[in-house]
Amino acid sequence: MTQTTNPPPATAGLGHRRLGVPSITLMIIAASAPLTVVAGGVTTTFAVTGVIGVPIGFIVLAAALAVFAVGYAAMSRYVTNAGAFYAYIAQGIGRPLGVGASLVALVAYNAMQVGIYGLFGFQLSMFLEAKFGLVTPWWLWIFACIVVVGVLGVNRVDLSAKVLGILVALEFAAVLVFDVVSLSVAPAGVSTAGLELSNLFVPGVGAVLSFGIAAFMGFESAAIYGEEAKDPKRTVARATYAAVAIIGVFYAFSAWAFTVGIGPSQIAEASATFGPDLMFVFMSEHAPVIVSDLMQVLFLTSLFAALQSFHNAVARYLYALGREGVLHRGLGAVRASSRAPWAGSVAQSIIALVVTLGFVIAGEVLGLKQDFAPTEFLYPVLTMFTWLTNTGAMGLVLLMGIIAIAVIGFFRRDRRGHGPWPTLIAPLISAVVLFTVFALIVANFNVLLGQAETTPATFVLPALLIVPGIAGVIWAYVIRRRDPEQYSRIGHGIEEAEAEAFEPELRRGL
Template identity: 60%
Template structure:
C-alpha cells in the first residue's frame, strides 16, 4: 500500500483547537439537490442566460445545447460520483485532485477553485443589485443605487453563512421551488401562444451545429456551474457514500432537461424566426415582457421578484461553497489554521467571514469605479457580473477537466471494484468533451465578456484564475520540501480514504 493512501491528516481538530467540526448528517439528498440547483439559478438562466445566448450567438439551437452538455456532465459524474464514495472532504475539487494527481497539484487546484467560486459569487451581486434596484425604483419611484441593493443581499447572505447549513438549505429549498413554479408558468404560456405553431427547431441538430456552435456551448456551460457542489457538503451529508452521487446525477438530469425544455418553450413562444431578434431587443427582460403581454402585469411582477430571489439563492449557495474551501485549506494548514474555525452552530465561520470580506471589498471597488462609468445603469451587469462570472466559468471548467483526469489517476492506485467504464472510459470521454468545451471558452472569451476583437481583458481575466493556480502549485512543492508533515496531509484532512 502506497504512502499516498496511508498517511493520515496532520490533525483531526477542525476549528483551530476546539474540536468542533462541520455539522454531521444534516443534509439529505433533497437538500443537496436544492443546493446544487440553487447555484445553477434556474430562473436566472431562463430569464437571463438563455436570451443572452440567443442574442449574442444568433443560434436557434440553444435548447439542444443543454442536452449535449448534460451528456458530457453525466460522463463526468460517473467517475466523480464513484470517487465521492471514498473521499469526504469539504474542499471537494481540492481533495479529489490532490489524491488523484498529487498533493501539490491539489493545492494549485484549490487556489483556482477559491478564485473561481469567489468570482462567481461576487459577480452575481452585480446582477442582484441591478435587478433589485431596478424593480424597486420602477415600482416605487425611488432612485436607489444598485450597490445599496447589493449590500442588502450581502447582509442576508453573510448572516445565513454563519448559521447552521440546514437553515440555508431550507431557505434555498423554498426559493428554488418558487423559481421552478415561475418558469413552468412561462413554459405553459409560451406553448399556448406559439405564434408560428408547434416547432421543433430549437431541438434540431441542424439548428445548433452551425458556425456559432462554439460560442453557444460556451455560453450554455455557464448555466451548469455549481452542479458539482454536492461533494463540498460531503462531511455534512446524512449518507455521503450514496447521497453525493445520487444528488449529483439527479441535479444534472433536472438542470439539463429543464433548461432544454424552457429554452425550447422560448423559441416556440416567440417563434423560431423571431426569437433571436426578440432576445437582442429585450435581453434579460424578454421573459418578463412576454408574460406582461400574454399573461398579466401581476404575473410578470411576481416573476421579477422570483428572479431576484433566484439570484439570492445562488449567492447563498456559492458563499457556502467558498466558506468550506477556506475551512478545508485551513484545517490542513495550507492556509493558517485560524481559517478552519467553526462556531457553536458548526458553521465554518472563519471561511464565511473571509468570503464576506472579499465580497465587500469588491462591491466597494466596483461601486466607486462605476460612479463615472459611461455604461450608465447597466454598468453592474456589463462589467461586475459579466466579467467575474465568465472568469469563474473559465476556472471551473478547467477544474472539471482536471477532475476527470484525477479520477483515472485515483482508481489506478486504489483497488475499488468499479468497472472499467467508471474508472477509465467515462472519465476519459469526459476529459475529451469538457476539454473541448474549455477550448471553446478560451477561443470565444471575448464574446462571453462582450468585447470585440482583441481586448486585454480576454487574457487578463482568465489569468486571474490560472496564475493563482500556478502559484498554488509552487506553494505545494515548497511545502513538500520545507513542511513535509503538512504536505502529507494535503487532501486528507478530516476525510477518511475508505479504500485505503
C-alpha cells in the same frame, strides 16, 4: 502557513449527517439559478449566437456532464472532503496540483458569487425605480444582501437548505407558468426547430456550448457537502446525478418553450432587443401584469439563492484549506452552536464587500473620464456580472477537466471493485469533452464578455485564475520542505476519529 502539525480544536468538523439527497440537490440547483438562466442566459445565447438549437444544446451538455458524473460519483465514495476539487486532485494526481487547484477553485467560486451580486444589485435597483419611483444606487442592495447571506452562512447548513429549497421551488413554478403560456400562445404553432440537432451544429455552436456550460455551474458542488451529508458514499452521487438530469431537462424544455412562444424565426431578434427582460415583457403581454411583477421578484430571489449557494461553497473551501494548514489555520474554525464554517463565511463576505467597493470606486473614478472609460462601466451587468461570472465558469470547467484525469489517477492502482467504465472510460471521455469546451470558452471569451475586439480584460481575467494556480503549486512545495507531516495531510482532511477526539474542546469553543 505554520509548522504546527496538529489541527486546532476549532477545526473539529462541520455539522455531520444533516443533509440528505433532496437538500444537497436543491442547493446545487440553487447555484445554477434556474429562473436567472432561462430569463438571462438563454436570451443572451440566442441574441449573441443567433442559433435556434440552443434548447438541444442543453441536452448535449447534460449528457456530457452525466458522463463526467460517473467517475466523479465513483470517487466521491472514497474521498469525503469539504475541499472537493482540491482533495480529488490532490489524491488523484498529486498534492502540489491539488493546492494549485484549490486556489483556482477559490477564485472561480468567488468570481461567480461576487459577479452575481452585480446583477442582483442592478436588477433590484431598477425594479424599485420602475415600480415605486424609488431611485437607489445598485451597490446599496449588494451591501445589504452581503449581510443577509453572511448571517445564513454562519448558521446551520440545513437552515440554508430550507431557505434555498423554498426559493428554488418558487423559481420552478414561475418558469413552468411561463412555459405553459408560451406553448399556449405559439404564433407559429408548436415548432420543434429548437430541438433539432441540425439547428445546433451550425456556425456559432462553440459559443452556444460556451454560454450553456455556465448554466450548469454549481452541479459539481455536491462533494463540497460530503462531510455534512447523511450518507456521503451515496448522497453525493445521487445528488449529482439528480441535479444534472433536472437542470438539463428543465433548461432544454424552457428554452424550447421560449422559441415556441416568441417564434423560431423571431427569437434571436427579440432576445437582442429586450435581453433578460424578454420573459417579463412576454408575460406582461399574455398574462395579468401581476404575474410579470411576481416573476421579476422571483428573478431577484433566484439570484439570492445562487448567492447563498456559492457563498456556502467558498466558506467550505476556506474551511478545508485552513483545517489542513494550506491557508491560515484560523479559517478552519467552526461555530460550536451551528457547526458552520464561520471563519470561512466571514472571509467570503469580506471578499465580496471589498470587490464590490472596488467596482464602485472604479466606476466613479473612470466614469468621470469619458475618453478613458465608457459610461457603461457604471453598469454592473456589463462589467461586474459579465466579467466575473464568465471568468468563474472558465475556471470551473478547467477544474472539471482536471478532475476527470484525477479520477483515472485515483483508480489506477486499485479499482476498488469498479469496472473500467467509471474508472477509466467515462473519465477519459469527459476529460476530452471538458477540455474541448474549455478551449471553446477561451476562443469565444471576447464574445462571452460582450466585447467586439480584444481588450486588457481578455487577458487580465484569465490571469486571475492562472496566477493563483501557479502560486498554489509553488506554495505546496514550500510546505513540503518546511513541514513534511503537514504536507502529507494535504487533501486528506481530518479522520473521523480525530474529529471525535476534539469534540469536547469544540463544545467549549465559539
